[in-house]
Amino acid sequence: MTFGEPFFGLSWLDAIIRILIIVLVMTIVVVYLTYGERKVVARFQMRLGPTRTGPLGLLQGFADAIKLLIKEDIRPRNADRWVFEFAPFLTFIPVFLVLVALPFARDWGVRNLALGMFFVFAVLGLNIVGVLMAGLGSGNKYALLGGVRAAAQMISYEIPLVVALLAVAMVAGTLDLNAIVSMQDARPFILIQPLAFVIFFTAMLSELHRAPFDIPVAESEIVGGYFVEYSGIRWSMFQLAEYASMWAFSIFGAAIFLGGWQFPFGDDWGWGWQLALTLIKSLIMILLIFWVRATLPRLRMDQLMSFCWKALIEVSFALLLVNGLFLFYGWPEPILAAVNWVGTIAFLGGIYLRAARKPSTKDLVGSYKHVEVSNS
Amino acid sequence: MTTEVLWWMFAIAIVAVSAGVVFSRTVIHSAIFLILSLAGVGAMYLFLTVSFIALVQFLIYGGAVTVLILLALMLTRMGVAGKPEPTTGVQAPFGALVALGLMFTLIGVAVSTAWPGDLGGSLPGxxxxxxxxxxxxxxxxxxxxxxxxxxxxxxxxxxxxxxxxxx
Incomplete structure (x- = not known):
């Protein structure tokens, strides 16, 4: 099973079979990701999580899926009908297209694109369209607020995400995902580009609307954001797209930073081991996402935007400049890695010190700041 | 052959959604048709084997420009979504004039230029x-x-x- 030998000798039939396999796997993975998230977060909160449906609650996800499918599909009267109905599908299409380009094992994915990395973030940008359509079409102020928040957040965090990935692409010298993975046989790129990984992970949390960046879907503020009016199968399409994009992003991140199918064993081991490695690495990233969700409180909108525009973008461009200098003059890789580690520690340390510093409450008088009122 | 059939299907679809942009009664529907039209043009670039330009089209027009349009609409619209709005004003004839002029200029330039990929020529990779x-x-x-x-x-x-x- 390689890219070169299509099933039954027909390239279009081969593509369809591969896509079907990946979509089936994705559905199972999504069902168990919802279960896994509930279990993991429950353990973090000293609870048990689902235990009743099946052994250890393993069938909980399927029970939820059946429940969602037989629920009534409600459409509000003042919703914009076609916009409302097509929005869930438009959020799902980009995720589905991303899965086409991901390398799962050596020479196994749906298609190996020469511009694979560029394809992934070009297509992921289209994700916003469906979210905005849901916000606009629902005819609901909360949905509209959620849509505006999601749009502002996603187009802001797309910049550091893309720039951090470009920094890695500069080191790798290619945009071909399979080639990037096979380059990491001795060391995964997280060891020489840790700062890029930190930026990528933060921006990824924001693009996925995961805590602490779940401002567009904040239940306690805007009752669920852009999908507040959806129910039944259309709501489950949104959930499917959310978890599937989390999985796709994790595999993408595992391929670029953690060495994908290549890193500890190399390509001497069979494709089963390579597939297992990819999946285990993506599960580690997903566990990290759940961990962050269980640990950190939600940010405020202005904190979110100022962190992106005042910290992440500058750091990512500085990273790009440093990488450019090193690659142009051909300075050795260990020094590049050392400089990157120093940068990472400085960046994270700066954030930690800023958070640990006792905030001054001097000018806080019930509001954000004390305002001088003039009597004139 | 297959590529040619797909090309014509996409051409017809793009013209149809572009007509939707112009004749739709609400600005939001126009914006959504515009996204479909731009994405269709991106798919056309893929058929013409210029994948880099296709991806740039998706990234810039599909992901950024139309999102800005939708965001601006979200921040400025009032009232019920999907209600018909007046779409023509006194500027309509001038707009039509400019659009038609641009269309004929582009067609004229495209037809009269000798492109490297014309019949008998060869495309640089x-x-x-x-x-x-x-x-x-x-x-x-x-x-x-x-x-x-x-x-x-x-x-x-x-x-x-x-x-x-x-x-």
Whole structure:
């Protein structure tokens, strides 16, 4: 099973079979990701999580899926009908297209694109369209607020995400995902580009609307954001797209930073081991996402935007400049890695010190700041 | 052969959704048709085997420009979504004139130019390496000047949009 030998000798039939396999796997993975998230977060909160449906609650996800499918599909009267109905599908299409380009094992994915990395973030940008359509079409102020928040957040965090990935692409010298993975046989790129990984992970949390960046879907503020009016199968399409994009992003991140199918064993081991490695690495990233969700409180909108525009973008461009200098003059890789580690520690340390510093409450008088009122 | 059939299907679909942009009664529907039209053009680039330009089309037009349009609509619209709005004003004939003029100019230029891919010619293989070389080596100065121009425009936009205390 390689890219070169299509099933039954027909390239279009081969593509369809591969896509079907990946979509089936994705559905199972999504069902168990919802279960896994509930279990993991429950353990973090000293609870048990689902235990009743099946052994250890393993069938909980399927029970939820059946429940969602037989629920009534409600459409509000003042919703914009076609916009409302097509929005869930438009959020799902980009995720589905991303899965086409991901390398799962050596020479196994749906298609190996020469511009694979560029394809992934070009297509992921289209994700916003469906979210905005849901916000606009629902005819609901909360949905509209959620849509505006999601749009502002996603187009802001797309910049550091893309720039951090470009920094890695500069080191790798290619945009071909399979080639990037096979380059990491001795060391995964997280060891020489840790700062890029930190930026990528933060921006990824924001693009996925995961805590602490779940401002567009904040239940306690805007009752669920852009999908507040959806129910039944259309709501489950949104959930499917959310978890599937989390999985796709994790595999993408595992391929670029953690060495994908290549890193500890190399390509001497069979494709089963390579597939297992990819999946285990993506599960580690997903566990990290759940961990962050269980640990950190939600940010405020202005904190979110100022962190992106005042910290992440500058750091990512500085990273790009440093990488450019090193690659142009051909300075050795260990020094590049050392400089990157120093940068990472400085960046994270700066954030930690800023958070640990006792905030001054001097000018806080019930509001954000004390305002001088003039009597004139 | 298959590519040609697909090309014609997409051509018809793009013309149909573009007509939707013009004749739709609500601005939001127009914006959504515009997204479909631009994405269709991106797919056309894929059939024409210029994958880099296709991806740039998806990234810039599909992901950024139309999102800005939708965001602006979200911030400015009032009332029930999907209600018909007046779409023509006194400027309509001038708009039609400009659009028709642009259309005939573009068709005229496209037909009268000798393209390298015309019948009997051969296409140069364009990869991302070629584009990068041209952009950063052969056309480095125009690239930097464009970047500086964009930066100036960017700062200008911030200065105009910024509200000082007391303004």
């Amino acid at each position: 364009v990869t991302i390496e070629t584009i990068g070389n041209e952009m950063f080596n052969n056309y480095g100065a125009p690239f930097i000047i464009t970047a500086a121009l964009l930066l100036v425009a960017f700062i200008g936009a911030i200065v105009i949009a910024r509200q000082e205390d007391g303004d």
